[in-house]
Amino acid sequence: MLARVNSVAHIGLISVPVEVEVDVAEMGFPSFNIVGLPSKAIEEAKERVKTAIINTGCSFPRHKITINLAPADLVKDGSCYDLPIALGILLAGGEIAGNDTLNKSLVYGELSLDGSVRHSKGVLLVAIFARRNGFKSVYIPKNSSREAAVVDKIHIFPVDHLASLISHITGKNSIKRQKRVVIDNLMKQADSEFDFSEVIGQEQAKRALTIAAAGGHNILMSGPPGSGKTMLARALPGILPPLTSKEALEVTRIYSASGLLNPGEAIINVRPFRFPHHSTSLVGLIGGGSKPKPGEISLAHLGVMFLDEMAEFPRSVLESMRQPMEDGKVVVSRAAGRIEYPANFMLVAAVNPCPCGFFNHPKRQCICSIRQIERYKRRISGPILDRIDLHINVPFVEAEKLAGSGIRAQTSTEIRKRVTAARQIQTVRFGSDGEIYTNSQMKNKMVKLYCQLDQDEIRLMKMAVEKHSLSTRSYFRILKVARTIADLEKKDKIKIEHLAEALQYRMRVF
Amino acid sequence: MRVLEAADKNFPAGLKKITPKVKKLYSKGNFTKNLFIKSLTVVGARKMTQYGQRVIDNLLPPLVDSGITIISGFMYGVDQAAHKKALELGGKTIAVLGWGIDWSVGASDIKLYREIEEKGLILSEFENDLKPQLWMFPRRNRIMAGLSRAVLVIEAAQNSGSLITAGFALKFRKKLLAVPGPVTSAVSQGTNGLIKSGKAVMITSASDILNVMNWHESVKKKKSQPVNDSKDIIIKLLADQSLTVDEIALSVGQPVDKVSVKLSLLQLKGWVEEKEGKYYSKMDLT
Numbered sequence: 001m002l003a004r005v006n007s008v009a010h011i012g013l014i015s016v017p018v019e020v021e022v023d024v025a026e027m028g029f030p031s032f033n034i035v036g037l038p039s040k041a042i043e044e045a046k047e048r049v050k051t052a053i054i055n056t057g058c059s060f061p062r063h064k065i066t067i068n069l070a071p072a073d074l075v076k077d078g079s080c081y082d083l084p085i086a087l088g089i090l091l092a093g094g095e096i097a098g099n100d101t102l103n104k105s106l107v108y109g110e111l112s113l114d115g116s117v118r119h120s121k122g123v124l125l126v127a128i129f130a131r132r133n134g135f136k137s138v139y140i141p142k143n144s145s146r147e148a149a150v151v152d153k154i155h156i157f158p159v160d161h162l163a164s165l166i167s168h169i170t171g172k173n174s175i176k177r178q179k180r181v182v183i184d185n186l187m188k189q190a191d192s193e194f195d196f197s198e199v200i201g202q203e204q205a206k207r208a209l210t211i212a213a214a215g216g217h218n219i220l221m222s223g224p225p226g227s228g229k230t231m232l233a234r235a236l237p238g239i240l241p242p243l244t245s246k247e248a249l250e251v252t253r254i255y256s257a258s259g260l261l262n263p264g265e266a267i268i269n270v271r272p273f274r275f276p277h278h279s280t281s282l283v284g285l286i287g288g289g290s291k292p293k294p295g296e297i298s299l300a301h302l303g304v305m306f307l308d309e310m311a312e313f314p315r316s317v318l319e320s321m322r323q324p325m326e327d328g329k330v331v332v333s334r335a336a337g338r339i340e341y342p343a344n345f346m347l348v349a350a351v352n353p354c355p356c357g358f359f360n361h362p363k364r365q366c367i368c369s370i371r372q373i374e375r376y377k378r379r380i381s382g383p384i385l386d387r388i389d390l391h392i393n394v395p396f397v398e399a400e401k402l403a404g405s406g407i408r409a410q411t412s413t414e415i416r417k418r419v420t421a422a423r424q425i426q427t428v429r430f431g432s433d434g435e436i437y438t439n440s441q442m443k444n445k446m447v448k449l450y451c452q453l454d455q456d457e458i459r460l461m462k463m464a465v466e467k468h469s470l471s472t473r474s475y476f477r478i479l480k481v482a483r484t485i486a487d488l489e490k491k492d493k494i495k496i497e498h499l500a501e502a503l504q505y506r507m508r509v510f
Numbered sequence: 511m512r513v514l515e516a517a518d519k520n521f522p523a524g525l526k527k528i529t530p531k532v533k534k535l536y537s538k539g540n541f542t543k544n545l546f547i548k549s550l551t552v553v554g555a556r557k558m559t560q561y562g563q564r565v566i567d568n569l570l571p572p573l574v575d576s577g578i579t580i581i582s583g584f585m586y587g588v589d590q591a592a593h594k595k596a597l598e599l600g601g602k603t604i605a606v607l608g609w610g611i612d613w614s615v616g617a618s619d620i621k622l623y624r625e626i627e628e629k630g631l632i633l634s635e636f637e638n639d640l641k642p643q644l645w646m647f648p649r650r651n652r653i654m655a656g657l658s659r660a661v662l663v664i665e666a667a668q669n670s671g672s673l674i675t676a677g678f679a680l681k682f683r684k685k686l687l688a689v690p691g692p693v694t695s696a697v698s699q700g701t702n703g704l705i706k707s708g709k710a711v712m713i714t715s716a717s718d719i720l721n722v723m724n725w726h727e728s729v730k731k732k733k734s735q736p737v738n739d740s741k742d743i744i745i746k747l748l749a750d751q752s753l754t755v756d757e758i759a760l761s762v763g764q765p766v767d768k769v770s771v772k773l774s775l776l777q778l779k780g781w782v783e784e785k786e787g788k789y790y791s792k793m794d795l796t
Contacts, residue, residue, distance in 0.1 A: 203766040204755045353786075360559075360786045365696050370556050370586055374618070393787030395754045463778045485767075500774035501767055504755070 003091035003098065005084040006106050008129050009076050010122045012292060012332075012339030013257055015129035020081060020107075021068040022088030028064035034085075036069030039077040048079075048111050049086045056115035056162045061093035075336060077291060080120045082111035083139070086162055087169075096170050104136040109144075115162040119143035121259030124252055127151040139165060143263035147256055149181040150249065150267055181266045183245035189416070190270035192238035194231055197409040201397040202228050208392045208505055209348075210415050213239050214422035215484030216438030218325070218347040218387060220310070223394030224364075225357045229350035232394070233275075233306045236348060238412035240271045240304065241420040244427070247302050247437065250342065254301055258294050272303030274345075278312040286320050292332040292339045297324050300345035302437070310349040311379045318384055321347075325387045328441060344441065347388065351380070361396055389440060389477045390505040422487040439484045444476055451479040451494055460496055464503055478502045511611060512537045522546050528656040528682050530649075532635055536611035539631040545602060548725060549579040551654045551679075553672045554588025554664035555697040560752040560785050562665040562697070565689050566591050567792065569664075572716035574601030576725055581606065581658050583650060584619070584626075588664050588672075593626060603630040604657070608650035610640030633657075651675040652682075660685035660723055662713065666700030673700050676710065686710040687719060744772055745791055748782055752790035 005020045032046050053060045067085055069076050084107040091098045108126050110118045123140050127148035130138045137155035140148055145158035156178040159165045167173040196206055205221060209232060212219040221229045243251065251268045255261050261268070276285060276296045287295030296305060307313060324330040328344035354373040358364040368376070385391075423438070429450060430436040442450065453461065461478075464470060470478070481502040482494045491498070514521050514535040520543055525532045550573060554562060570592065574580065580596040582589040584605040596603035605626050607613075611634040615623050626632055635653060636646060651671060655661055655678035663686070666672035679686045688710035691698025704710035711722055719725075743762050747753070755773065759766040773789060776782045782789050 201756055203759055204770065207766050207770070360788075366557070393754070395756070395787055397756075460778070464774075467778055467780075496775075497771045500771040500778075503774040503778075504770040 001092045001094060003088045005088045005091070005102065006135070007081055007084040007108055008106055008122075008126050009074060010078075010125055010257055011337055012294075012341060013125065013253055014339075015122075015125045016071075016074065017129075017133065018074075018076065018081075019070040020084040020088050021070060022085065022092040023066045023068075024061045024089065024092040024094075025064040025066070030062045030064060032065045032067075034067040034069070036067075036072040037075045038069060039075065041079050042069070042076060042081055045079065045082050045085055045111075048082050048113060049089065051113045052082070052111040052115040052162055053086055053089065055113060056166070058090060058095050058166070059093075061089065061095075063093070065089060065092075078121070079110035079118075080108050080122065083107050083109035083117060083141075083159065083162070083165070086111060087165065090166065096166055099169060099171070101136065102169070104134075105139060106130050106135050106137075107139045109139070109141040109159060111162060117141040117143075117159045117161060117165075119263040121261075122257050123147045124150070124256035124261075127154060127156065128253070130154050144261070145178040146181055146264055146266035147252070147261055149178045150183050150252075152180060183248055183267055183269075186267055186269045187242050187245070187248065188269050189242060190237040190240060190273065192235050192412065194235040195238060195412045196235050196415055197411045199228055199231055199235060199409070202232060202394060204504075205229075205232055205392055205394045206410070206415075208390050209236055210239065210419060211481060211484050211488065211505070212346065212348070212390055213241070213415075214419045214488050215389075215426070215480065216346045216440040217389035217481060217484065218349075218440070219390040219392070220349045220351065220385070220388045221392055221394045222351050222353055224353060224359070224361045224396050227394045227396045229394050230308055233308070233348050233350060235412065236304060236306075237271065237273045239415040239419050240273075241416065241423040243269065243271055243302065251302050254294050254298055254341065258299070260299070272300050272345075273306065274300040274303070275306040275308060278307070278309050280313075280317065282314075282317045282320050285317055286324065286330055287332045287339075287341055287343075288334060290334060291336055292334050294341045295330070295343075297321060297330060297343040297345055298341040301342045302344055303346070305345045305347055307347065307349045309351070311351045311376060315379060315381070319381060322383055322387065325384075328435075344437075346440070349388070350394075352376075362398060363396070385507055386471070386473055388507065389481050391507050392505060418488055421490070422484065425487045425490070439480050439487070442480055442483075447476050447479050447483075451483050453479075453494060453499075457494060457496055457499055460499055464499075468503070468506060470506065474507055478506060481505060512541060514541075522657055524656045524658065525653065528652060528678075530652070532653060532656070534635065534637070535653075536634050536637060537631060538611065539627045540629075541631055545579050545604065545631060546657055548577060549581050549604070549658040550719070550723075551581040551658040551661045551675070552588065552592040552664065553583060553651075553654065553661065553666070553675045554592075555666055555670060555672065556585055556587035556589075557667075557697055558587040558591060558665055559695065559697060560788055560790055561691060561695065562588055563591055563785060564752070564790055565664050566595050569662075569689070569713070569716045569719070570595045571599055573719060574599040576720065577602075578725065579604060579658075581654055583608065583647075583654055583675075584615075584623070584632075585671075586619075590619070590622060592664075593622060593630075597622075597625055597629055605630065605632045606650055606654045606657070607632060607634040607636070608647040609642035610634065610636040610638045612637075613639040613641060647671055648674050652678045655679045655682055655684060658684065660687055660719070662687040662689070662719065663701050663704060663710065664689045665691055665695075665697040666704075667697045668699045668703070670700050673704070676700075676704055680709060685722060687713045687722065689713050742772075742776070744769070744776065745781060748789055748791040752785075752788040754788055758789065 123144040142158035142160040353359040482498040579602040661679035
């Protein structure tokens with residue numbers, strides 16, 4: 001007898017339907033074969049499925065079993081076909097009788113030898129696929145069901161064991177539907193290691209980070225060791241605005257597809273903050289591998305990627321970020337296919353001014369030669385620096401200079417309120433533009449539209465272009481930063497003071 | 511390019527008396543004999559600090575206005591800053607190279623090189639495209655000391671090349687001048703040492719140099735400096751020190767974003783300048 005169960009395959013973040021066809025033939029020697037370009041993990045499903053069925057108390061048909069994963073020319077991978085295969089065998093072997101609702105359902109999940117269903121990756125994508133393609137219900141692992149529950153208008157059946165799926169289908173004991181999870185209720189504020197008020201001094205750096213967070217601008221901090229670059233970056237999550245539900249769904253898709261959601265977790269509810277070490281490979285950063293996986297830049301999508309000691313990263317790795325930084329996405333082409341991952345991240349980078357780190361230090365002597373320093377500075381190429389909106393110096397702070405200064409530092413919560421308000425202005429501004437969330441993502445055309453200057457402002461920019469020999473690209477960067485500064489002050493028009501402040505953060509050779 | 515033999519009548523007089531003898535001199539640019547009449551060799555550290563830059567910004571304008579030729583060694587740091595300042599002020603400058611006259615300089619130096627070639631003079635004792643090697647720089651230094659009437663040292667570390675030039679200046683009985691620096695700075699140890707040991711005359715202003723050298727008679731009227739808007743609290747603050755944005759904000763008691771705005775505007779007016787994250791005043795300090 002032949003049985004068909006619907007399931008899904010993921011190619012990157014794109015899901016395609018897969019039909020699991022199971023035939024249990026009356027004639028022929030008992031055997032168990034899977035066809036349809038299965039990977040090693042799927043080949044091994046045979047053992048898991050057979051053992052799970054037996055351990056659930058059902059009989060495994062002693063016949064010739066053939067499984068086809070259609071379409072047959074698409075390479076399939078992963079352990080999520082265990083459940084549909086097991087169900088198909090039981091249906092085709094006549095162990096249980098199917099019902100019509102199965103035609104409109106997706107089955108997805110990995111089996112354990114005792115028949116229980118394990119947390120599987122990509123469940124959110126399954127639910128989204130089901131919703132878009134007119135499926136009524138999905139059967140997914142119970143541990144992962146909250147992921148799917150953010151999608152509305154489909155029935156989600158959390159399956160904890162093969163036995164409960166059987167009794168649900170035979171109508172003995174139906175599975176309770178997973179309640180819908182409302183994303184907005186799950187949003188929370190990220191915890192950061194430090195509060196901004198704990199960072200002593202570095203007022204300019206804090207101000208620049210506030211602007212960066214408000215407009216999603218890339219920022220480069222240059223300063224000697226011990227000046228607080230890393231601490232500032234680590235404090236950054238505390239001032240980032242909370243994710244919107246639309247953003248959260250986008251981020252969670254990536255994390256779900258890469259299996260980075262924990263069992264029971266419904267959604268990524270804080271902005272990602274990734275800090276890859278400088279030994280990270282190109283594939284690790286950009287994404288790739290024989291089965292292309294998202295890299296750090298995609299995992300930092302809509303969040304922050306912090307590159308500490310940026311000059312220590314291999315040049316080739318840094319250069320590979322050029323195109324994703326410009327486009328907000330990365331296309332990974334491998335033998336297994338061409339996959340596009342979103343990569344719209346805010347880059348926070350920290351560098352030392354020279355190899356020894358003490359160039360221009362008030363107390364320590366720099367031991368590098370000028371040539372060494374120049375070579376060190378060239379390690380980050382012009383095009384990469386050109387894509388960074390804010391460039392700041394984080395000088396060494398002499399503690400005694402600050403003692404008793406009496407200035408009360410702003411807390412992260414206070415700063416975050418202003419950042420969030422500025423982001424809301426941007427959300428309204430770009431509401432109709434779809435893809436764009438922040439000022440930093442504006443293309444030149446939009447800069448011209450949203451950053452219009454009056455006569456006085458144009459005159460100032462002309463002077464600045466001449467004085468600092470600004471390139472066209474830096475000119476536009478300054479306008480974008482000025483736009484964010486104006487947004488922080490809730491001003492419609494970009495004024496001289498906004499431009500003047502933005503000029504402070506222009507690119508220098510760090 | 512032009513070649514000058516020691517016997518040539520145009521051969522700089524200052525070089526005829528020094529040892530080891532200079533046999534030949536290659537030149538590029540505008541060679542005139544009066545270039546050397548009133549000339550000052552300016553040498554100093556490659557790792558110039560903002561202090562060195564400020565000293566050059568302050569000392570050189572009156573000298574260049576008095577028609578003094580600035581001679582230096584085309585090294586990065588003080589040397590190139592002195593060349594640049596002289597050119598910027600429309601003055602005369604001579605670069606004495608420590609390598610073959612035809613050796614092509616790096617991309618970062620080429621702009622200045624062309625400018626000196628066009629408006630000033632480039633000299634070298636070494637022919638063709640001989641690459642710079644360590645032994646050539648002390649030889650070059652003796653020419654720099656020999657060409658001019660006096661050697662001014664701005665920022666020099668212990669055991670630095672600038673001190674070699676200073677040594678030649680004493681040997682050739684030229685006037686040795688030095689600008690004192692902070693006792694905490696490594697690149698002021700050499701200059702302070704020269705002053706302390708009595709080998710160099712301490713220089714604290716351009717008029718010191720003009721006095722010592724008796725260059726007064728031909729001093730032209732000093733060009734007017736930008737007006738010191740002393741009402742501005744930031745300009746006042748930066749008059750005698752270079753500070754980071756944070757330090758300025760702390761001193762004037764204003765938020766850092768407001769201070770940033772002011773600094774940008776002052777910078778566009780050319781009243782303050784920024785180097786390696788620190789701001790300093792471009793106004794005449796005297």
